[in-house]
Amino acid sequence: MPATTIAGFSVHVDAEGFLTVYDEWSPDLAQQLAKRIGIDLTDAHWKAIRFLRADYAARGETATLRRVTVAGGVPTKELFRLFPKKPAKKMAYIAGLPKPRGCV
Known part of the structure; x- marks a missing residue:
């Protein structure tokens, strides 16, 4: 798993840029990841992101849409509306x- 630097954060990613180490994520990194794909995070975005992180910690897989x-x-x-065009993929990335199963 290759390591890269995103806005000063050293993280491990897969070939598509998804983080591969759960504990390398932080809210500050999420802001930078969102910015990279043109999303400004609001409280509504954070509700979905917090759910995804908690659900992944409990179930061991990324939640589907x-x-x-x-x-x-x-x-x-x-x-x-929050994550245009490919919401499941964008939510997981941030x-x-x-990437959730079934996402292309």
């Missing part, structure tokens, strides 16, 4: 988690 909607309580339309 449906799970974020059902268990996380964030409506699908809201997720598409949350410092592996």
